[in-house]
Amino acid sequence: MNTQLLLIQVFNGLVNGAFYALLSLGLAVIFGMLRIVNFMHGALYMLGAFAAFALGQLLGLGFWPSLILAPLLVGLLGVVLERGLLSRLYGLEPSYNLLLTFGLTLLTQDLVKQVMLSRFAVSSAPYSPPEVLSGVVNLGFVVFPKYRLFVIALSLVVCLLTWFVIEKTRVGAIIRASTENPVVTRAFGINVSLWVTGVFAVGAALAGLAGVLAAPIYSVEPYMGAELIITTFAVVVIGGMGSIMGSVVTGFAVGVLAAVGAAVYPPIANTLVFILMALVLLVRPSGLFGLPEGAR
Amino acid sequence: MSAVSKLGVTRDPARVTRAAWLIGLGVLLLALPHLIYPVLALDILAWGLFAVAFDLLFGFSGLLSFGHAAFWGTSAYLTAFLLGHGQSVPVAIAGGTLGALALAVPVAYLSVRSSGIYFSMITLAFAQMVSFLALQWTDLTGGENGLQGFARPSLFGLDFSDAQVRYYVCLVLFALGFGVAYRAVRSPFGQAQQAVRDSEQRAQSVGYNPARFKFTAFLLSAGLAGLAGAMYTFGHGVVSLEVVNWRTSGEVVMMTLLGGTTTLFGPVIGAGLVLLLRDVLTTANLPVGIVTGVVFVLVVLFFRRGVVGTLQHWLRRR
Numbered sequence: 001m002n003t004q005l006l007l008i009q010v011f012n013g014l015v016n017g018a019f020y021a022l023l024s025l026g027l028a029v030i031f032g033m034l035r036i037v038n039f040m041h042g043a044l045y046m047l048g049a050f051a052a053f054a055l056g057q058l059l060g061l062g063f064w065p066s067l068i069l070a071p072l073l074v075g076l077l078g079v080v081l082e083r084g085l086l087s088r089l090y091g092l093e094p095s096y097n098l099l100l101t102f103g104l105t106l107l108t109q110d111l112v113k114q115v116m117l118s119r120f121a122v123s124s125a126p127y128s129p130p131e132v133l134s135g136v137v138n139l140g141f142v143v144f145p146k147y148r149l150f151v152i153a154l155s156l157v158v159c160l161l162t163w164f165v166i167e168k169t170r171v172g173a174i175i176r177a178s179t180e181n182p183v184v185t186r187a188f189g190i191n192v193s194l195w196v197t198g199v200f201a202v203g204a205a206l207a208g209l210a211g212v213l214a215a216p217i218y219s220v221e222p223y224m225g226a227e228l229i230i231t232t233f234a235v236v237v238i239g240g241m242g243s244i245m246g247s248v249v250t251g252f253a254v255g256v257l258a259a260v261g262a263a264v265y266p267p268i269a270n271t272l273v274f275i276l277m278a279l280v281l282l283v284r285p286s287g288l289f290g291l292p293e294g295a296r
Numbered sequence: 297m298s299a300v301s302k303l304g305v306t307r308d309p310a311r312v313t314r315a316a317w318l319i320g321l322g323v324l325l326l327a328l329p330h331l332i333y334p335v336l337a338l339d340i341l342a343w344g345l346f347a348v349a350f351d352l353l354f355g356f357s358g359l360l361s362f363g364h365a366a367f368w369g370t371s372a373y374l375t376a377f378l379l380g381h382g383q384s385v386p387v388a389i390a391g392g393t394l395g396a397l398a399l400a401v402p403v404a405y406l407s408v409r410s411s412g413i414y415f416s417m418i419t420l421a422f423a424q425m426v427s428f429l430a431l432q433w434t435d436l437t438g439g440e441n442g443l444q445g446f447a448r449p450s451l452f453g454l455d456f457s458d459a460q461v462r463y464y465v466c467l468v469l470f471a472l473g474f475g476v477a478y479r480a481v482r483s484p485f486g487q488a489q490q491a492v493r494d495s496e497q498r499a500q501s502v503g504y505n506p507a508r509f510k511f512t513a514f515l516l517s518a519g520l521a522g523l524a525g526a527m528y529t530f531g532h533g534v535v536s537l538e539v540v541n542w543r544t545s546g547e548v549v550m551m552t553l554l555g556g557t558t559t560l561f562g563p564v565i566g567a568g569l570v571l572l573l574r575d576v577l578t579t580a581n582l583p584v585g586i587v588t589g590v591v592f593v594l595v596v597l598f599f600r601r602g603v604v605g606t607l608q609h610w611l612r613r614r
Binding site for chain 1: 583
């Protein structure tokens with residue numbers, strides 16, 4: 001295999017990694033605070049893409065306003081979901097929230113399918129990137145679509161920003177404290193349940209943002225999030241649900257590894273992430289960055 | 297939940313109730329192909345056993361597998377493949393079941409070391425891998441086209457092209473599988489398994505090895521799911537990628553919850569209700585996904601005991 005092809009695969013891997021990172025980051029933030037795995041994350045990602053598409057069709061909004069508005073809408077939906085549904089199951093086994101979000105996923109996907117068919121008469125729709133970002137850019141050693149480079153860059157910026165906010169600011173300190181010991185944090189006069197809602201909304205908005213970013217690459221389709229979220233679960237297992245930085249690094253690394261592996265031996269393209277997961281489980285059951293079960 | 301099983305061993309009235317449930321379910325299943333069309337009845341048997349198998353792990357071991365479609369689907373494909381290559385029905389069904397069991401060994405080994413939500417994510421991911429392999433391995437699975445039109449050669453004068461005949465053959469297999477699950481739960485193994493579920497430390501301190509019990513329970517559950525998958529192929533006559541899809545893994549969870557987890561009979565009832573509902577919705581041309589999604593959400597929020605669990609709870613309070 002020549003270096004040219006290898007480099008292109010590395011970039012393609014970074015694009016996939018950008019989505020893995022954004023989604024597993026959101027999952028990690030939500031898991032840290034709520035102790036639940038949000039199966040609906042894939043559906044929220046799809047809703048982000050769908051919102052961008054619908055805003056364009058109904059209000060004529062382009063990519064840039066949608067890039068802000070769609071995640072906000074998905075975040076708002078997150079508030080409704082957390083307050084209205086998830087919070088009812090907090091005292092129970094975390095599995096029940098996984099099941100609840102699974103049911104909501106089935107519901108959301110088919111609702112969007114119905115709406116797309118009846119309102120827009122399509123089952124999937126392309127979404128064009130903005131004018132500035134169409135076309136390719138010559139990096140000297142490789143030619144690559146501009147929009148995909150933008151996706152990699154924006155994902156990196158958002159991931160680093162989230163990491164910074166959580167690890168280095170006062171807001172982050174409150175979130176970390178609520179994660180570690182909600183009772184004591186409450187005793188300090190902090191409204192923990194308000195923060196829980198906020199964190200869920202931000203996690204949902206991150207999924208929505210990933211969805212808008214994905215729309216020009218994969219086109220808008222009701223089931224676009226389902227398989228991606230399962231692959232992201234494998235990425236989360238590889239990284240371990242411990243640290244924010246861990247999930248970002250793992251997201252990008254797995255994306256690149258899987259893409260390069262697929263170039264070396266194409267039939268393995270879809271399954272490599274899961275093989276990596278099996279290997280990591282064999283050597284380090286709690287994941288690369290995760291704490292052992294007892295310490296969690 | 298654990299109180300149900302503990303009471304069941306010691307108190308007599310519970311034994312009477314259990315016998316009543318057994319007889320009731322038996323009569324219902326014997327009459328089923330005369331009440332609804334036989335292929336739907338066949339589906340209920342296969343899915344019913346699948347849900348019972350799933351609950352061995354979920355209800356009785358506290359491990360929520362989100363990837364049981366892998367075992368059901370592997371067996372379904374393998375059975376169809378063997379039938380398509382001239383094997384007899386018993387060989388095909390046994391082959392499919394053993395295939396599922398063989399797949400379960402590495403998956404169980406890698407997943408039972410984790411618990412809770414981690415276990416769910418790992419099993420889901422492995423099932424997704426199986427689903428991708430099924431899509432790619434077209435020689436075995438037919439890829440997007442699936443497998444159909446395979447022979448089901450007659451045996452001992454039984455004509456398997458008759459759905460009624462297939463139903464009663466499957467009913468025997470179902471009784472066999474259900475019997476194994478029933479015995480397992482009431483055996484010392486089952487009691488220890490539930491002790492591990494309720495408190496790993498406590499079980500460990502009296503000398504049980506939790507990992508070994510979880511591993512064995514996983515294999516038992518996957519093997520029965522495999523038998524159910526083989527029954528599905530034999531009864532249904534068509535196998536498509538849907539059998540390994542993640543939605544299938546979710547569907548069996550829904551059936552079990554709706555019917556009532558740790559009740560043994562519940563998952564069968566749940567399977568029947570879900571399949572009947574789906575049949576009605578499809579006939580009426582209503583959106584199946586939306587309605588089942590709503591039912592799923594409502595069950596998780598308000599009806600976690602399920603039909604049989606609620607009935608038992610209500611009977612005991614009187």
